[in-house]
Amino acid sequence: MPLTPGVHWFSPTLPLHVFDADEPGPTALVQAGIHGDEVAGVHALQELLEEEIRPTHGRLIVVPVMNPPAYRARQRMVPGGLDLNRCFPGDAEAPERERRLARRFMDLVEDERPALMVTLHESHKRYDPAVVPSFGQTIVVGVEPRPAIVDRVLARLNERFTGEGEHWDPQYYPVATSSTEVIVDAIGCVGLCIETWMGFEEARRIEMQRAVVEYLLDDVGVRRI
Numbered sequence: 001m002p003l004t005p006g007v008h009w010f011s012p013t014l015p016l017h018v019f020d021a022d023e024p025g026p027t028a029l030v031q032a033g034i035h036g037d038e039v040a041g042v043h044a045l046q047e048l049l050e051e052e053i054r055p056t057h058g059r060l061i062v063v064p065v066m067n068p069p070a071y072r073a074r075q076r077m078v079p080g081g082l083d084l085n086r087c088f089p090g091d092a093e094a095p096e097r098e099r100r101l102a103r104r105f106m107d108l109v110e111d112e113r114p115a116l117m118v119t120l121h122e123s124h125k126r127y128d129p130a131v132v133p134s135f136g137q138t139i140v141v142g143v144e145p146r147p148a149i150v151d152r153v154l155a156r157l158n159e160r161f162t163g164e165g166e167h168w169d170p171q172y173y174p175v176a177t178s179s180t181e182v183i184v185d186a187i188g189c190v191g192l193c194i195e196t197w198m199g200f201e202e203a204r205r206i207e208m209q210r211a212v213v214e215y216l217l218d219d220v221g222v223r224r225i
Contacts, residue, residue, distance in 0.1 A: 036070025041120025136197025
């Protein structure tokens with residue numbers, strides 16, 4: 001069953017923010033912090049929530065910190081724990097916290113069936129097509145052809161961010177075990193991984209992550225300004 005508007009809790013420290021618009025439209029789900037050392041997306045979503053980002057059409061679900069213990073440790077995963085991004089679709093009865101959380105999140109997306117699911121990541125490597133893997137400054141997709149929304153949003157990003165090394169690229173990099181691809185396979189939504197390069201100052205990366213989120217929400221029709 002879809003969630004009611006408001007703040008819901010997957011755990012005492014893991015809130016989900018659910019907003020409904022007065023006008024009908026698609027559902028978008030945006031989450032960050034599935035890896036605890038990738039902080040810019042977390043801060044971007046927290047700032048947007050503080051500034052009261054709201055959908056004009058449809059529904060917006062924001063999960064600013066998917067993995068709070070890993071985020072507090074500022075490590076990819078909880079020390080001694082599992083990589084949450086590789087635990088999907090999860091298992092409600094598993095002994096590992098990450099597998100139980102993954103299953104609960106899968107239940108959410110299967111109930112909500114968002115048209116767009118966005119995961120905010122960061123990378124220590126600036127994207128170079130000759131270096132595999134490298135991700136920084138890309139929108140990563142696991143399907144071909146890539147959804148048209150990717151190129152439209154990249155065009156907006158590259159109009160705005162023109163400094164050295166700031167150019168954004170698309171990247172096809174399927175990883176069958178990633179949370180995004182498991183969700184795409186399950187519900188058929190557009191699933192995107194956003195990767196900023198950690199070589200930039202944190203404030204600049206936050207600005208980029210905010211821009212990506214706003215442009216994606218504009219393009220999918222959840223925000224019409």
